[in-house]
Amino acid sequence: MQAVQIKNLSYSYSKKTPNEKLALDNIDLTIEEGSFVAIIGETGSGKSTLLQHLNGLIKPQDKKRSCVVINGMSATDKKSLRRLRFEVGMVFQYPEYQLFADTVEKDIAFGPKNMKLDPDEVSQRVKRAMSVVGLDYDEFAQRSPFDLSGGEKRRVAIAGVIAMQPKILVLDEPVAGLDPTGRSELLSLVKKLQKEISPTVILVSHNMDDVAALADRVIALKDGKIVADGTPKQVFSDRRLTKAIGLDVPTAARICDMLAERGVSLPRDIITMDELKSALLALLSKDAPLNADQPLPNIPIPNDGGAADV
Amino acid sequence: MFKDVTFGQYYPADSIVHKLDARVKLLLTLLYVVGIFFVKSYFGFMLTAVLLVAIVLVAKLPMASVLKSVRGILLLVLITALINLFMIKDGEVLVQWKIFVITKTGVHTTIKMVLRLVLLISGASLLALTTTPVELADGLESLMSPLALVKIPVRDIAMIMSIALRFIPTLFEETNKIVAAQKARGASFDSGSIFARVKALIPVLIPLFVNSFRRADELAFAMDARCYNATDKRTKMKKATFKFSDFVACLTVLSFFTLILLERYYFPKIGINIDYMIFGGLL
Amino acid sequence: MPFIQLKNVNYVYPVREGASLKAIKNLSLSIEAGEYVALTGMNGSGKSTLAKLLNGLFKPTSGEILMDGVSTADEDKVFDIRRRVGMVFQNPDNQTVATIIEDDVAFGPENIGLPRDEIISRVDEALAAVGMSEYRKRQASALSGGQKQRVAIAGVLAMRPDVLILDEATAMLDPEGRDEVLSVVKRQNQNGVTVINITHSMQEAAMADRIIVLRKGRLAIDGAPAQVFSSGALRSCGLTLPPAAQLAAELKAEGFDLGAVTDEASLVEGLCKLFK
Known part of the structure; x- marks a missing residue:
């Protein structure tokens, strides 16, 4: 099933003024349920405008031409707008700055209460959300969210979104400002959320190593257009494309390029450090010489250095 | 409703008006505002409008930027206009329906009141559009400096004002972000009773306050780190000097003010006659 | 004598009535003029507190910090230290x-009461140093994050400081903005300004000559990257x-020593040597 269906979507800010700025330019996009999509692009490329169309925070300007359908519901249809909003969980940048209630429990309950669920269901969902994000109910439920540490606040904010049990979870740079431990904890939390709560995840990130490690599809935006769309391997190994659109590549791919310049050629489709490590080991031990044409076996979820530093 | 009021929305341009001494601009704006309240005839309003348009042209501002600030108070203007229209009961009755009466005097008073408000706001917004908040704060500080003699902390007050102005766009942006985030969690701000709507604002206002305190805290550190209060002899990069153009500006606004007073108190016939020539029987 | 010297510095934070937090514990270290130091540690390790101690925004609860021989606790010199x-x-x-x-x-x-002509020439110079001269009349709110931080650096440079401390100044920026800021900082260091970059990005820390790691308010590691x-x-x-560096460590565990690896360039260098 298709979780997101977007056709001919364009959007301009300050329309019909001299400052008019085209933020989205005729976007066509479908996202399958169950996929983990990373959206990348520079600041101002249209990412956040696109995201806000997904739950009707921004409505298509040209209702006749454009269409945004989420899980079969049209974002232009007023009647389904509320339901649609609960199907798409939005975790904005620095979500801890939107906490407001005097206890963690009340803050997380805000979404479910707005859904008009009965009190038992609300409290059950709060408990479940807290346990998924790793906040102990007895310890945190009655505390003020403003007294928590930065990382804890962010987890409360995320719990507040997933307590609505959205089918689609959208995260805009969820690890911004966190320290390395916080980063790797949060990224594994996102994986867990996909497995347990929201089958479809859309992640905005500037970190190409994270994208290569987590996503099964990468969509690159530039000047409001989709300029690349495919698996991380397809997108990042197409160097002509990444150069042409000025796209950053993962560290592993960059190292491969640097090695190639020095005459050491490795397979072109290396995008994670674990893949790079196996390729290098193979080359160094010379037991099984690799050549550039031979594809690498697909290695499961690596990480960007979160493992032991020996 | 406040979204388009252009406070703190300096419009950069290279013009004589921009370069005028902020103190002069402040005092002249005050004079203009007082002047408007003496205007009584349509002729007087025309004079005011001509002055206003002339300033906008000299200041190289787009007309739209001035109109934008008027749009911000449109609702206020509308409400006051309606109250005026129905409350004034003297003069020739034009329309009567149940308890609602509209009279000729009422119509004219209302039109003049709207003109007065629009010209007032446009004039005041010219000050904000052509003067940076810092210049404004400096100008006010300089005008209020005699108060320092009676131990009023004029410099700190001026700094507070200029910082408040500087943070307006930041806070708007932040409000929009919080509103979007709470909407995404199912909050609705435009349905239900007034009580429900006010209550719906709590999830926006609390984070806004909390974040503002955090910002204030960080700003205080940043200002301290940059030696704020290091010396009583703080200097200024921008020196305010009374130039020839300031003199011309004073002369222009003073003549306008004199004209308005003359027209009202000494030659009221002129205004009435000109109004009659233009509008004839409509008066 | 080193330019910055910390001697047994302790700093206790009053959290609220009756509660306090030891943010810095018995810290001694020194930094020479012209060094480029990265100060790192996880959230809550005390690195931002240390930054505020260094320019006299906080005073040590006990111990002493000397900046070019002057104690940061000296009330008469506090603004001089903040300027420097x-x-x-x-x-x-x-x-x-x-x-x-x-x-x-x-x-x-303006705060330190410089004469007007001096202020104007310093503003010109500082904006040029961060590459923002053409924006001087613009509104700060219309800039990108990286540009705003460059303006903030210019505001510091206009005071002609000896030391430039960046307190996670790149944490909220996109990669482009981060590169802009770091290259400005690098150039200042080449001009002789001592740089202390507080960060938890290890890629950024690797750009420094020296990394100081704090752990729970104590000095944990101190050395070249x-x-x-x-x-x-x-x-x-x-x-x-x-x-x-992570990859180099893993390869070393497999028996392939690449030598000192701090960044991608040194990794490639090490690999090329092995391949030859």
Whole structure:
């Protein structure tokens, strides 16, 4: 099933003024349920405008031409707008700055209460959300969210979104400002959320190593257009494309390029450090010489250095 | 409703008006505002409008930027206009329906009141559009400096004002972000009773306050780190000097003010006659 | 004598009535003039507190910090120290005082009462140093994050500081903005300014000559990037190696020693040597 269906979507800010700025330019996009999509692009490329169309925070300007359908519901249809909003969980940048209630429990309950669920269901969902994000109910439920540490606040904010049990979870740079431990904890939390709560995840990130490690599809935006769309391997190994659109590549791919310049050629489709490590080991031990044409076996979820530093 | 009021929305341009001494601009704006309240005839309003348009042209501002600030108070203007229209009961009755009466005097008073408000706001917004908040704060500080003699902390007050102005766009942006985030969690701000709507604002206002305190805290550190209060002899990069153009500006606004007073108190016939020539029987 | 000297510094934070937090514990270290130091550690390790101690925003609860021989606790010298030790903070929106960029850059020089002509020439110079001269009359709110931080750096440079402290100044920026800021900082260091960059990005720390790692308010590791990365102690401080150094460590465990690896260039260098 298709979780997101977007056709001919364009959007301009300050329309019909001299400052008019085209933020989205005729976007066509479908996202399958169950996929983990990373959206990348520079600041101002249209990412956040696109995201806000997904739950009707921004409505298509040209209702006749454009269409945004989420899980079969049209974002232009007023009647389904509320339901649609609960199907798409939005975790904005620095979500801890939107906490407001005097206890963690009340803050997380805000979404479910707005859904008009009965009190038992609300409290059950709060408990479940807290346990998924790793906040102990007895310890945190009655505390003020403003007294928590930065990382804890962010987890409360995320719990507040997933307590609505959205089918689609959208995260805009969820690890911004966190320290390395916080980063790797949060990224594994996102994986867990996909497995347990929201089958479809859309992640905005500037970190190409994270994208290569987590996503099964990468969509690159530039000047409001989709300029690349495919698996991380397809997108990042197409160097002509990444150069042409000025796209950053993962560290592993960059190292491969640097090695190639020095005459050491490795397979072109290396995008994670674990893949790079196996390729290098193979080359160094010379037991099984690799050549550039031979594809690498697909290695499961690596990480960007979160493992032991020996 | 406040979204388009252009406070703190300096419009950069290279013009004589921009370069005028902020103190002069402040005092002249005050004079203009007082002047408007003496205007009584349509002729007087025309004079005011001509002055206003002339300033906008000299200041190289787009007309739209001035109109934008008027749009911000449109609702206020509308409400006051309606109250005026129905409350004034003297003069020739034009329309009567149940308890609602509209009279000729009422119509004219209302039109003049709207003109007065629009010209007032446009004039005041010219000050904000052509003067940076810092210049404004400096100008006010300089005008209020005699108060320092009676131990009023004029410099700190001026700094507070200029910082408040500087943070307006930041806070708007932040409000929009919080509103979007709470909407995404199912909050609705435009349905239900007034009580429900006010209550719906709590999830926006609390984070806004909390974040503002955090910002204030960080700003205080940043200002301290940059030696704020290091010396009583703080200097200024921008020196305010009374130039020839300031003199011309004073002369222009003073003549306008004199004209308005003359027209009202000494030659009221002129205004009435000109109004009659233009509008004839409509008066 | 070293330019910055910390002797047994302790700092206790009053959290609320009756409660306090020991943010810095018995810290002694020194930094020479002209060094480029990265100060790192996980959230809550005391690195931001240390930054505020260095320019006299906080005073040590006990112990002493000497800046070019002057104690930061000396009430008469506090503004002199703040002028000499400039600081750029994390949030670009919360450190600009003025609406117009040149006014903001002039804020520091105005505060210390410099003559008008001097202020103007310093603002010109500082904006040029960060590549923002053409924006001087613009509004700060219309800039990108990286540009805002460059303006903040200009505001510090206009005071002609000896030391530039960046307190997670790149944490909220996109990669482009981060590169802009770091290259400005690098250039200042080449001009002789001592740089202390507080960060938890290990890629950024690797650009420094020296990395100081704090753990729960104490000095945990101190050395050149290559030393720190090969010490094996980063993980216990809640930090991770940058990807290139991590790969080198893993290859070393397999028996392939690439030598000192801090970044991608040194990794490639090490690999090429092995292949030859």
